Amino acid sequence: MQYITGFASWFMNLFQTGGKTFISWMSSIVPVVLLLLVLMNAIIAFLGEDRMNKLAHASSRNVVTRYLILPFLSAFMLGNPMCYTLARFLPEYYKPSYYAAQAQFCHTSNGIFPHINPGELFIWLGVAQGIQKLGLNTMDLAIRYMFVGLVMNFIGGWVTDFTTAYVCKSSGIKLSKEVKLTNKPAESDEKATA
Amino acid sequence: MAWKSVRIEKGSGGWGGPLFITPTAQKHKFIYVTGGNRPKIVDKIEKITGMKAIDGFKTSIPENETALAIVDCGGTLRCGLYPKKGILTVNVMPTGKSGPLQQYITPELYVSAVGEKQVSEVSDNAAATAASSPAASADPEVADADEAKFDTTKPITQQPNKQNFIAKIGIGAGKVVATFNQAAKEAVKTVINTIIPFMAFVALLIGIIQGSGIGKAFAKIMVPLAGNVWGLMILGFICSLPFLSPLLGPGAVIGQIIGTLIGVEIGKGHISPQFALPALFAINTQNGADFIPVGLGLEEAEAKTVEVGVPSVLYSRFINGAPRVFVAWLASFGLYPGK
Numbered sequence A: 001m002q003y004i005t006g007f008a009s010w011f012m013n014l015f016q017t018g019g020k021t022f023i024s025w026m027s028s029i030v031p032v033v034l035l036l037l038v039l040m041n042a043i044i045a046f047l048g049e050d051r052m053n054k055l056a057h058a059s060s061r062n063v064v065t066r067y068l069i070l071p072f073l074s075a076f077m078l079g080n081p082m083c084y085t086l087a088r089f090l091p092e093y094y095k096p097s098y099y100a101a102q103a104q105f106c107h108t109s110n111g112i113f114p115h116i117n118p119g120e121l122f123i124w125l126g127v128a129q130g131i132q133k134l135g136l137n138t139m140d141l142a143i144r145y146m147f148v149g150l151v152m153n154f155i156g157g158w159v160t161d162f163t164t165a166y167v168c169k170s171s172g173i174k175l176s177k178e179v180k181l182t183n184k185p186a187e188s189d190e191k192a193t194a
Numbered sequence B: 001m002a003w004k005s006v007r008i009e010k011g012s013g014g015w016g017g018p019l020f021i022t023p024t025a026q027k028h029k030f031i032y033v034t035g036g037n038r039p040k041i042v043d044k045i046e047k048i049t050g051m052k053a054i055d056g057f058k059t060s061i062p063e064n065e066t067a068l069a070i071v072d073c074g075g076t077l078r079c080g081l082y083p084k085k086g087i088l089t090v091n092v093m094p095t096g097k098s099g100p101l102q103q104y105i106t107p108e109l110y111v112s113a114v115g116e117k118q119v120s121e122v123s124d125n126a127a128a129t130a131a132s133s134p135a136a137s138a139d140p141e142v143a144d145a146d147e148a149k150f151d152t153t154k155p156i157t158q159q160p161n162k163q164n165f166i167a168k169i170g171i172g173a174g175k176v177v178a179t180f181n182q183a184a185k186e187a188v189k190t191v192i193n194t195i196i197p198f199m200a201f202v203a204l205l206i207g208i209i210q211g212s213g214i215g216k217a218f219a220k221i222m223v224p225l226a227g228n229v230w231g232l233m234i235l236g237f238i239c240s241l242p243f244l245s246p247l248l249g250p251g252a253v254i255g256q257i258i259g260t261l262i263g264v265e266i267g268k269g270h271i272s273p274q275f276a277l278p279a280l281f282a283i284n285t286q287n288g289a290d291f292i293p294v295g296l297g298l299e300e301a302e303a304k305t306v307e308v309g310v311p312s313v314l315y316s317r318f319i320n321g322a323p324r325v326f327v328a329w330l331a332s333f334g335l336y337p338g339k
Helices: A002-047 A049-059 A063-078 A082-089 A092-108 A122-133 A138-171 A183-193 B040-049 B078-084 B124-130 B140-158 B165-212 B214-226 B229-240 B250-268 B273-282 B292-298 B303-331
Strands: B005-008 B019-021 B029-033 B052-055 B066-071 B089-091 B110-112 B119-122
Touching: A002 A063, A002 A122, A002 B165, A049 A063, A049 A082, A063 A082, A063 A092, A063 A138, A082 A092, A082 B292, A092 A138, A092 B292, A092 B303, A122 A138, A122 B165, A122 B250, A122 B273, A138 B273, A138 B303, B005 B040, B019 B066, B040 B052, B040 B066, B040 B119, B066 B078, B078 B089, B078 B110, B165 B214, B165 B250, B214 B229, B214 B250, B214 B273, B229 B273, B229 B303, B250 B273, B273 B303, B292 B303
Parallel strands: B029 B052, B029 B066, B066 B089, B089 B110
Antiparallel strands: B005 B019, B005 B119
């Protein structure tokens, strides 16, 4: 009988420990994330997608805007996974590189702006909850996460330009580096009617 | 009569649609129920289609003659009222499916956040198939009788409506409130549908790890790996292997679990908090590796771009993986001093 009682209380203890963790998150993390989401959703609704599309057009020309500024803003404005759609204005050759940078921006900025990728928040939060438990400020970590991300994601995008060149060479496929001018009016037309 | 069809899409932050409205001999009027002010889209729709606009606050028309209803509802009643009657509804506010009548709000009947830009002309044959409304059964006699009545109201509805200052403030404030309200609804939905379920899952995991003693065994493996830069680089290197990374990707679940486990050890003081930064990079070197074809699809890439892009991104993840961890480690100095 003693063993059964012992086992039962051990078993229930698993859920009580988990429950305590859950409630501490519900009272500390959820309200902050929720209110931040409200504000971010509102800002995004006010600014609108049109402006982002214009920016995407303008950013396709050089490396810095292409793999640093555009993916950062795109993650902030559109979140995962809609942020990828802005790359439709880029030349085909640069699309894989943009993807490489963009996917990482969906995480590195997520510490400060959890609205970007709420579905995968625990990449950040899993580690950050340990910091929180120690009573330290997670914002210090979040800011460094974002800045290291800014630099390394940009480099990641740039490096992909070279791996794309390598894959193109070894497979014999050629991708255009030119912005398709014929595509442009069609796109903007579609937007105007949208 | 030369009526023309119109296409109405959702605007920024909007929901539903697109709607195609084709006026017919019976349905060639539309109503706007917008608190007495006349939205600009009313004029535009009038101009494109040749339909007549009726101010719903001044008079009314039978439902079966109403081709379209324009409302400025922030999410309580009106946005659902017209869809319930089967009338195509345009909301100038960015309101989604909400209110007590929300089950009637469907993308086929309803579109929101509509401004002038969202209203456009379509060629007739394109819209003919798309335009249909459930409330299409009515007797034309009634329609004729009512038509005469509306001519008397014409001066009222068609007089140039100058918005006065107070009305402008009211409309502006209404729009801000509605936008925030809609943003809040979406935020609550996100939290309930995606964040809380994952929290419950991870909390259970933590409960099992900490409560059962697996944690101690796990700490023995994890602490030497995650507690120094070389271990983290090895972790990052493994996650970025091109044949492994697509398998580790889906939903970032594995990364999230490993992250939580490292977090638990940091919380217990087994791992220095400074290592949180390189750990964040180490657990995620496979970032998005499973999603490349879908992501490139969202980028509207051509088939051959996808063919090149998949290996290319996998290679670049591999090249960048371990160095990212190292750079993050360098950047972690001075983070949480004294711990």
